[in-house]
Amino acid sequence: MTYHSRKTYSIINLPALVSNYHHIANLAPQSETIAIIKANAYGHGAIEVAKILSSHAPALGVAFIDEAIELRKAGITLPILITEGPLSYEDFSVALQQNFWLMLHTPEQVDWLGQQSPSYTGKLWLKVDTGMNRLGIMPDEVDIILAKLTNEQLQSLVLCTHFSSSEEIDNPKTLLQIKQFERINQKHGYKKSLANSAGILNWPASHGDYNRLGIALYGATPIPAKPSQVKLAPVKLTPVMTLQSTIIALRELSVGESVGYGEIWQAKRPSRIATIAIGYADGYPRNAKNGTPVWINGQLAPMAGRVSMDMITIDVTDLAQVKIGDTVELWGENLAIETVAEYMNTINYELLTRISARVPKKYIF
Numbered sequence: 001m002t003y004h005s006r007k008t009y010s011i012i013n014l015p016a017l018v019s020n021y022h023h024i025a026n027l028a029p030q031s032e033t034i035a036i037i038k039a040n041a042y043g044h045g046a047i048e049v050a051k052i053l054s055s056h057a058p059a060l061g062v063a064f065i066d067e068a069i070e071l072r073k074a075g076i077t078l079p080i081l082i083t084e085g086p087l088s089y090e091d092f093s094v095a096l097q098q099n100f101w102l103m104l105h106t107p108e109q110v111d112w113l114g115q116q117s118p119s120y121t122g123k124l125w126l127k128v129d130t131g132m133n134r135l136g137i138m139p140d141e142v143d144i145i146l147a148k149l150t151n152e153q154l155q156s157l158v159l160c161t162h163f164s165s166s167e168e169i170d171n172p173k174t175l176l177q178i179k180q181f182e183r184i185n186q187k188h189g190y191k192k193s194l195a196n197s198a199g200i201l202n203w204p205a206s207h208g209d210y211n212r213l214g215i216a217l218y219g220a221t222p223i224p225a226k227p228s229q230v231k232l233a234p235v236k237l238t239p240v241m242t243l244q245s246t247i248i249a250l251r252e253l254s255v256g257e258s259v260g261y262g263e264i265w266q267a268k269r270p271s272r273i274a275t276i277a278i279g280y281a282d283g284y285p286r287n288a289k290n291g292t293p294v295w296i297n298g299q300l301a302p303m304a305g306r307v308s309m310d311m312i313t314i315d316v317t318d319l320a321q322v323k324i325g326d327t328v329e330l331w332g333e334n335l336a337i338e339t340v341a342e343y344m345n346t347i348n349y350e351l352l353t354r355i356s357a358r359v360p361k362k363y364i365f
């Protein structure tokens with residue numbers, strides 16, 4: 001067992017992950033639910049997540065081939081969807097060898113495909129741009145592109161698209177994207193894939209042969225800043241990551257004394273300040289405002305002063321019985337990451353993925 005002097009951990013609840021997977025997959029029983037584990041499984045550790053999902057999910061998804069190779073090295077044998085597709089001509093031979101599913105999204109990638117000799121026999125996805133305007137073949141180019149594929153390639157083809165606003169239940173954009181996608185696929189009838197987490201939860205019409213489940217798998221809701229705009233399907237998600245640290249110092253301040261760099265917080269009353277062993281070098285954002293909550297001994301307490309590289313400072317004046325060594329939750333089981341994210345002008349996706357390698361993960365099996 002590795003020794004850790006500092007008790008700052010990212011605790012990863014794998015049974016919760018598996019239970020989230022099945023809850024959400026059951027919302028789309030006609031679809032295969034691909035687990036998206038790019039960016040080190042949204043900060044949860046791609047190898048452990050892939051291992052546990054290997055007996056549940058039909059396939060995994062990552063952004064680029066390097067992430068998929070890591071998984072193969074760790075013995076993961078499931079097919080792996082590469083959502084940015086081949087980034088060079090050479091990527092095709094790697095993908096074929098390793099059973100990666102390439103998502104083609106530019107005419108240039110399709111040209112590389114055409115230059116493979118002998119012709120490529122791996123499973124292919126083709127992404128159509130229905131309004132995200134980031135990746136994907138333009139709708140009026142689809143026929144020309146399809147004509148460049150061999151019959152064998154067409155047979156296993158999955159046509160797909162990605163939503164720009166599926167988190168927003170009142171936004172008509174998603175239905176327009178679904179409609180346009182269906183219009184394109186109508187005459188072809190390929191297998192299809194549209195839904196991300198918010199698509200699965202909010203837009204049953206977007207459920208396809210394959211859905212691509214990311215953020216909700218980790219028990220985080222794909223909700224941006226305004227929860228009032230969003231209605232989630234009644235599915236119980238459990239946060240998979242709990243970010244934890246401990247109190248390493250306590251002090252009493254008099255009225256008018258300040259805390260930390262830049263003196264951005266001053267005591268308006270006699271105050272008790274707890275120093276916690278986590279900082280921006282751990283991925284806890286420096287722009288967390290005064291007042292950002294943490295959870296200590298069953299109560300919330302507000303941040304006081306600027307986030308340092310290795311530490312944060314918390315006003316624990318209103319908390320009874322706080323002592324050095326007490327556990328502090330930054331987000332997770334007791335404190336929703338979405339709440340914390342609002343104090344940092346960001347979203348759960350970014351908070352989860354930016355936790356740095358300095359924070360050891362503790363897996364609950």
Ligand SMILES: *Cc1c(COP(=O)(O)O)cnc(C)c1O
Nearest residue numbers: 036083162196197212213214215
């Ligand atoms: C990341 C990603 C997903 C998963 O999105 P979530 O909102 O996390 O569910 C799905 N599809 C593609 C193409 C992605 O890049």
